[in-house]
Amino acid sequence: MFTDFLNTIKELALSSGYAKGSPLQFLMIGIACFLIYLAIVKQYEPLLLLPISFGVLLTNLPFANLYHPELFITSSGHIDIQNIVEHGGLLDFLYLGVKLGIYPPLIFLGIGAMTDFGPLLANPKSLLLGAAAQLGIFMTFIGALFFGYTPQEAGSIGIIGGADGPTAIFVTSKLAPHLLGPIAIAAYSYMALVPLIQPPIMKLLTTKKERQVVMQQLRPVSKLEKVVFPISVTILVSLFLPDATPLVGMLMLGNLFRESGVVERINKTAQNELINIITIFLGVTVGATAKAEYFLNTKTLGIIALGLIAFSFGTAGGVIFGKIMYYATGGKVNPLIGSAGVSAVPMAARVSQKVGQKENPANFLLMHAMGPNVAGVIGSAIAAGVLLSVLQ
């Protein structure tokens, strides 16, 4: 009787995850716990890093069978929905939203509903700063090619430089889905580290005099301008670059909800409930793609290093173009607002404000930096469209 009891306990213990889990899985559980720590204690983009890190934890629990990457890799290259329904787990079903490119555009809908494009409309030249800050994407693309990544992988790594999580996920899910986990983690981690990464680059590329420039007050923007803007952007960008339509179109639809003022209920849902629900699904499933066998390799280390380069080049591109505008306008533009061109709304704009105010306490750059900041969102969506149309 007692022997039977011991045997049962022994069998139970041997078949448990503790005994059968591989060292790599336990290492990934450790990494997941570290990411959870960063999200909760250090508050690094907790809204996304927390679900992502918990997704990493869930997917690496031995025998939990929540996510099966093999279901999404078929010889024909198409997803076999029937197979997923029959053999998939919870995260497989939720992952369909990433794989089919549903979640990132819906996140963009919410972002659009939360974004005020007023500063950009008041100073349209700041769009150019948003374009210059996309330099990091393409410089990193070249770097990644040299390190032996395929063009599709290089494009997905480069888009980290756009400092826009949903865009990075959208592009990677189309071009290199096997790198989704490391790219999403790198993108969101670096976005959280913007206050540490950007200031040294900003100071290195500008003089004290340039950093002290006080910019003129922005003109007020009428409601009509704000309503016409999303419609014009959608038509213009989508006709020029159809691959950017899912992101730009949804971003602008969300913004139209906000500015039109006639669909307050939908606007509220888009910027609260909808984006929150999608964030949970997106975060957990993207985290789930970071299975030990796909995550723990030299490619991930390369992605983390190249991601940092992408962010740095993006910041440098924006600041350098800011300097060009400083000279072109006879010293009316503070080059610090250029660094905000790397999306990461509103963190990058806050960094410009903080660095600017350190040099001149009476200087308020926040609203001026919001222009390039929201322009960066449009710029990175266009850059994503270019990468998709060429590399897909």
Added chain:
Amino acid sequence: MNETISLGLNMTFVGIVVVFASLIILCIIISFFPILNPKKTRTSAKSEPANISSIPQVKDTRNNGVPEGDLSDDSLVAVLTAAVLASMRNRPDVKIRVTSFKRIEQTSPVWNTTGRKEYIANKL
């Protein structure tokens, strides 16, 4: 290797040109947006000097909103003007003209106000 360089440079060139071209066109279109505003607003905006918005206009509502005919406390106006200019660091582009003043009741303790200001400043 040559193919890699060629692909990388080609992609970079195309990407930067397309991103810049799209945003430059958008910039040009947006710069025409003020035309959409009603004419009245445009003419009034044009007629005002650029720095007029920086001049604080405080209505004097002492004596139940009845404006005082003479500005009796000239020295207080001078002090207020000096204080505003000092806080603006004597910037040449900012011109201040105090037309009236009004005492605002202190509704919360001064330490609370300072704490709130510091908190907001840290969040920026």
